[in-house]
Amino acid sequence: MSTRRRLPPRLAAVVVVAVAAGTTAIAVAGGAAPNDVTLAGALKDDKPIAFTPADIAWQGSELSQRAVTLGQRVPLPTGGNFNGIRWNDLQTATDDDINFILQFNAACQWLRAAADQRDVEATAAIWKLIPAWPAMRRGGNGDVFLAALARLSVGGTNEASVALTVCRESHERESMYATGHGRTPPA
Amino acid sequence: MPATAGAWVYTDVIDFNLTQSTVTYSDYSISQGGDGSASYRWLDVPTKATVISGNSCTDGSALSTPRTIPAGDTNYYGLFGGGAPGFCFLLRGRVATGQGSMTYYDGRVRR
Numbered sequence: 143m144s145t146r147r148r149l150p151p152r153l154a155a156v157v158v159v160a161v162a163a164g165t166t167a168i169a170v171a172g173g174a175a176p177n178d179v180t181l182a183g184a185l186k187d188d189k190p191i192a193f194t195p196a197d198i199a200w201q202g203s204e205l206s207q208r209a210v211t212l213g214q215r216v217p218l219p220t221g222g223n224f225n226g227i228r229w230n231d232l233q234t235a236t237d238d239d240i241n242f243i244l245q246f247n248a249a250c251q252w253l254r255a256a257a258d259q260r261d262v263e264a265t266a267a268i269w270k271l272i273p274a275w276p277a278m279r280r281g282g283n284g285d286v287f288l289a290a291l292a293r294l295s296v297g298g299t300n301e302a303s304v305a306l307t308v309c310r311e312s313h314e315r316e317s318m319y320a321t322g323h324g325r326t327p328p329a
Numbered sequence: 330m331p332a333t334a335g336a337w338v339y340t341d342v343i344d345f346n347l348t349q350s351t352v353t354y355s356d357y358s359i360s361q362g363g364d365g366s367a368s369y370r371w372l373d374v375p376t377k378a379t380v381i382s383g384n385s386c387t388d389g390s391a392l393s394t395p396r397t398i399p400a401g402d403t404n405y406y407g408l409f410g411g412g413a414p415g416f417c418f419l420l421r422g423r424v425a426t427g428q429g430s431m432t433y434y435d436g437r438v439r440r
Contacts, residue, residue: 195352230389231384232421234350239419241358246386246417280356283386284414305417313386319388 155325179267182217185245186274197236205229205240212240216248217268219255221329226316242245247316249287250309257294259307260329337361341372342420342436347379349430351423360410360440366410367418369396371403373434378425384407386417397425405439409412 200208213224223317227247232239236267251271256265259263278284290305316329338360359365361408369381374390382395392409411420420438424431 193353193355195346195348199350199352201350223423227388228390232351232389235389236353239353240355242419243386243389247388250387281358283356283417284359286417306414308389308413308416312385315390316388319390 162297176326179217179264179271182271182275185215185276187270188276190239191238191242193238194236197238199234199236199276200240201234202257205232205235205266208235208237209240209244211253213244216244216246219249219261219329222248222251222255222322222324223328225320225323225325226313226318226328228319242277242280245275246270246283247312249278249283250277250312253287253290253306253309254313256291257302258277332375336360337439338363340438340440342369342438344433345422345430346379346387346432347422347424347430349423349426349428351380351421352381354420354422356417356419357438357440358418359414359416361414363414363440365412365416366413366440367408367412367437368405369398369408369420369436370405370439371398371424371434371436372438374403375400375434377429377431379422379429379431381406381408381422382401382422383418384421386419389419417438 175226209227209229218224224244224247227243229235252265252268252272255261256269269288270291272278273284273288275284278287286305290303293303294306320327340357342354346352348439359367359369363404367383371375371379379398380395383392384390385392394413396406396407396408408420409418
């Protein structure tokens with residue numbers, strides 16, 4: 143399949159450097175720079191996620207590579223990455239599948255960052271944009287995350303929302319998976 | 330629109346078009362009133378054996394072993410359990426290996 147998009151020069155450089163350093167392709171799927179609010183804002187203009195079966199279905203190493211490419215458009219907190227996502231469990235995935243999981247996973251990482259008070263300025267800025275991401279516009283997903291975020295400011299982390307609990311449980315799985323495959327786990 | 334009956338939330342799945350490659354139909358969340366599990370049944374009598382599964386929205390992980398529903402079976406099949414209310418999952422499916430495709434069949438998610 144030859145539908146891989148060309149990366150913008152800055153992002154292409156990131157991949158080249160990572161490969162030169164001897165890391166595997168999937169290990170560079172770390173998302174965009176944590177303070178890249180421009181990228182976070184750009185995602186809102188992406189087409190809605192419709193899970194269209196007729197789209198190209200990626201599998202195996204091509205699925206991992208596609209996730210690397212698409213993941214470069216999704217900002218993450220400092221130390222964040224997508225190394226814990228289990229693309230192989232999906233067997234096959236379209237761009238909509240990949241984008242949905244990348245954006246949902248990133249929202250989780252930003253929610254945990256807010257709870258842990260990491261990247262405070264970037265976190266505040268990014269949460270003004272995340273609800274407009276296509277994955278968050280589906281079925282009230284964004285509202286669930288915003289409610290969890292609001293709960294942080296009211297109750298603190300002692301009264302964790304379901305969303306935060308789910309994100310923390312997912313983080314445990316991601317860390318285990320990434321470590322087990324010799325990759326850096328997400329912060 | 331989801332219809333409610335008792336504590337569960339039921340959502341009809343219209344035209345779950347399946348081939349031999351696993352596809353996503355949509356994302357759903359576990360309801361407040363259920364027991365944390367999600368199940369699936371065909372409303373239209375399936376002419377092929379199908380394989381239905383749930384995957385986590387957060388990391389794509391398979392939430393249990395995919396369930397094989399035999400041809401002709403319209404009973405509910407459990408996809409996974411233990412989800413907290415609001416837990417998001419992807420409903421995914423395919424036809425069993427060697428059986429071609431199955432299109433325009435409707436089903437229902439209980440969650």
